[in-house]
Amino acid sequence: MKPITTITNATIPIMKDNIDTDQLIPKQFLKNILKTGYGRNLFFDWRYKKNGTVNEDFILNQPEYSNAKILITGDNFGCGSSREHAVWALKDYGFKVIIAGSYSDIFYMNSTKNGLLAIVLSQEQRNILAAIKPNEKIIVDLPKQKVCYKDYNFDFDIDPLWKHKFINGLDDIAITMGYDKQISEYEIRIPRFN
Amino acid sequence: MLQSKARTMFDKIWDQHVITGKVGDPQLIYVDLQLLHEVTSPQAFEGLRENKRKVRCPDRNFATMDHNVPTVDIFNIKDEISRKQIDTLAKNTKEFGVRLAGMGTEDQGIVHVIGPQLGLTQPAMIIVCGDSHTATHGAFGSIAFGIGTSEVEHVLATQTIWQTKPKTMGIHIHGKLPHGVYAKDIIMGLIAREGVAFGTGYAVEYYGNTIRNMNMEERMTICNMSIEGGAKMGSIQPDQTTFDYVNGRKYAPRQIGKAIEYWRQFTTDDESAFDRIIDFDVNDLAPFVSWGTNPGMSVPVDQPFPSIKTEEDEKAYNYIGLEPGQTAKQIPIGFAFFGSCTNGRLSDLKIAARAIKGHHVAKGVTALVVPGSREVKEQAESLGLDKIFKAAGCDWREPGCSACLGMNPDQVPAGVHCASTSNRNFEGRQGAGARTHLASPAMVAAAAIHGHFIDIRKEAI
Numbered sequence: 001m002k003p004i005t006t007i008t009n010a011t012i013p014i015m016k017d018n019i020d021t022d023q024l025i026p027k028q029f030l031k032n033i034l035k036t037g038y039g040r041n042l043f044f045d046w047r048y049k050k051n052g053t054v055n056e057d058f059i060l061n062q063p064e065y066s067n068a069k070i071l072i073t074g075d076n077f078g079c080g081s082s083r084e085h086a087v088w089a090l091k092d093y094g095f096k097v098i099i100a101g102s103y104s105d106i107f108y109m110n111s112t113k114n115g116l117l118a119i120v121l122s123q124e125q126r127n128i129l130a131a132i133k134p135n136e137k138i139i140v141d142l143p144k145q146k147v148c149y150k151d152y153n154f155d156f157d158i159d160p161l162w163k164h165k166f167i168n169g170l171d172d173i174a175i176t177m178g179y180d181k182q183i184s185e186y187e188i189r190i191p192r193f194n
Numbered sequence: 195m196l197q198s199k200a201r202t203m204f205d206k207i208w209d210q211h212v213i214t215g216k217v218g219d220p221q222l223i224y225v226d227l228q229l230l231h232e233v234t235s236p237q238a239f240e241g242l243r244e245n246k247r248k249v250r251c252p253d254r255n256f257a258t259m260d261h262n263v264p265t266v267d268i269f270n271i272k273d274e275i276s277r278k279q280i281d282t283l284a285k286n287t288k289e290f291g292v293r294l295a296g297m298g299t300e301d302q303g304i305v306h307v308i309g310p311q312l313g314l315t316q317p318a319m320i321i322v323c324g325d326s327h328t329a330t331h332g333a334f335g336s337i338a339f340g341i342g343t344s345e346v347e348h349v350l351a352t353q354t355i356w357q358t359k360p361k362t363m364g365i366h367i368h369g370k371l372p373h374g375v376y377a378k379d380i381i382m383g384l385i386a387r388e389g390v391a392f393g394t395g396y397a398v399e400y401y402g403n404t405i406r407n408m409n410m411e412e413r414m415t416i417c418n419m420s421i422e423g424g425a426k427m428g429s430i431q432p433d434q435t436t437f438d439y440v441n442g443r444k445y446a447p448r449q450i451g452k453a454i455e456y457w458r459q460f461t462t463d464d465e466s467a468f469d470r471i472i473d474f475d476v477n478d479l480a481p482f483v484s485w486g487t488n489p490g491m492s493v494p495v496d497q498p499f500p501s502i503k504t505e506e507d508e509k510a511y512n513y514i515g516l517e518p519g520q521t522a523k524q525i526p527i528g529f530a531f532f533g534s535c536t537n538g539r540l541s542d543l544k545i546a547a548r549a550i551k552g553h554h555v556a557k558g559v560t561a562l563v564v565p566g567s568r569e570v571k572e573q574a575e576s577l578g579l580d581k582i583f584k585a586a587g588c589d590w591r592e593p594g595c596s597a598c599l600g601m602n603p604d605q606v607p608a609g610v611h612c613a614s615t616s617n618r619n620f621e622g623r624q625g626a627g628a629r630t631h632l633a634s635p636a637m638v639a640a641a642a643i644h645g646h647f648i649d650i651r652k653e654a655i
């Protein structure tokens with residue numbers, strides 16, 4: 001995984017609560033063999049009209065938001081089915097940070113496993129970020145645990161373990177590989193009967 | 195803390211496998227065996243490739259093809275993505291040196307059927323698979339559970355997994371099963387009584403004289419459906435029945451005496467070791483049939499369907515096209531499915547064949563018999579079971595997951611009621627709009643013959 005320290009980027013607000021994984025990526029797109037390629041179907045039912053054409057009213061389709069990599073959203077983001085594809089789709093689209101009121105447990109775990117930074121800020125703070133102009137940038141400073149915009153400095157919490165992982169670009173596998181010696185020692189102790 | 199605290203079999207196996215971390219936090223535990231299939235593994239292998247990683251212990255991984263396999267013409271997969279998943283698994287296992295029971299080979303079958311059958315599944319192991327019915331393997335006195343795709347990749351790369359130790363629950367099952375009542379009815383009855391989430395957060399152990407008297411295939415049926423009660427893991431202590439089953443199989447330990455000696459230590463000291471205990475008496479148990487859209491929505495065959503108490507009940511009745519107060523006898527069966535990792539083993543097919551012998555399926559009923567593996571198919575054929583099924587008007591198929599889930603061509607048409615030996619009756623599970631009714635193989639056989647369920651305790655089939 002790529003290390004994440006400070007991200008300076010434009011935001012895109014979708015201030016709805018309970019955006020579930022079905023809305024992020026409907027089940028017809030799960031039959032695949034890759035982790036990539038889901039981005040074009042992210043928010044499928046909102047992004048495209050029933051007849052398959054692009055829904056220009058939906059914010060993701062508006063050109064002035066096409067460079068935004070930080071999603072500002074509501075409470076209980078990523079609820080519903082446990083599909084990891086929801087995180088894969090957000091990442092594949094280009095999102096680097098999600099700022100929500102809260103997350104479903106499974107979505108949060110899946111995001112940590114895939115290097116998508118999921119931050120919690122209050123409703124008030126998110127309202128401020130949601131109101132800024134397209135293409136205006138905010139700064140997410142992970143080492144300092146701050147989200148900065150103009151004179152605003154919002155602190156956020158993150159588990160020290162996840163923070164360490166993100167900053168060093170470690171994935172779970174890389175971390176576990178740090179225990180290689182213990183694993184090898186364990187393997188010697190396994191009883192064998194062949 | 196008291197030093198003499200009683201420990202469960204689960205505690206003993208778990209503790210044996212901890213590499214680092216303390217109870218309460220995620221602990222790094224060693225995985226003895228990972229089973230793989232074509233649906234949940236492609237992204238895991240892709241991840242390895244992207245990061246230039248290898249499979250740490252190829253010989254502790256074993257792959258098969260099951261979910262997408264067509265059961266008529268196995269080499270002719272019409273669905274492009276199904277074919278891609280199958281081809282990708284073949285390519286991935288070859289590239290990474292993982293053993294594969296490929297299409298049409300003698301070892302191929304449903305992942306939870308072939309693990310035990312090949313002797314890969316052994317007591318005291320930690321076993322994982324990207325599939326929620328992995329608890330099946332717990333029947334051998336192992337800790338076995340389903341995992342997600344990132345975790346599959348993690349196990350491939352490190353042969354370990356981070357897990358927080360769950361609490362333990364003992365389920366004491368005792369008494370003598372009445373005539374016409376089977377292991378499937380025990381687990382369905384338990385879930386009907388306790389609900390679909392009673393096991394959430396627990397590792398379950400089934401024990402008691404009923405369990406002791408069961409063969410391995412019956413034990414697997416019970417452990418298989420643990421997840422339907424919310425438990426990721428469900429196990430049974432290993433005993434002579436377990437050892438006799440494992441002994442002599444293809445990948446079983448060659449020094450079996452030594453292995454058994456080692457396995458014998460993995461027992462639960464006494465009931466006080468469990469965090470919670472449930473008691474389940476089977477003496478008066480009836481055959482169960484599911485009426486709704488989750489496995490907890492089941493009733494004894496002679497009891498009426500319940501009244502509508504929740505929105506979920508209402509939704510279920512609307513989907514399934516039945517009404518409160520009706521009984522299983524009134525379900526118009528149009529489809530019967532024999533198979534799956536719950537009831538697709540030889541003993542299940544024997545029971546179904548015995549019930550169906552000399553009869554014919556009712557007019558308008560489509561009946562599929564799908565052995566859980568190629569070995570099950572061949573054994574069944576050597577006993578002439580295929581002829582019995584065919585004479586009764588059933589389709590005798592190639593092994594695979596088949597109509598257990600609508601992912602391959604075997605699907606139940608919309609609106610049709612299917613008597614099924616599988617484990618899930620979710621909306622759309624067996625095909626869009628399909629109406630699933632879970633039951634034991636004997637009950638499904640009777641339903642196929644009569645065109646509706648009957649009480650097999652009372653009526654001659």
Ligand code: SF4
Pocket residue numbers: 260261304305306325327534535536594595598599616617
């Ligand atoms: S038989 Fe059904 S439950 Fe079992 S592994 Fe296959 S699809 Fe899953």
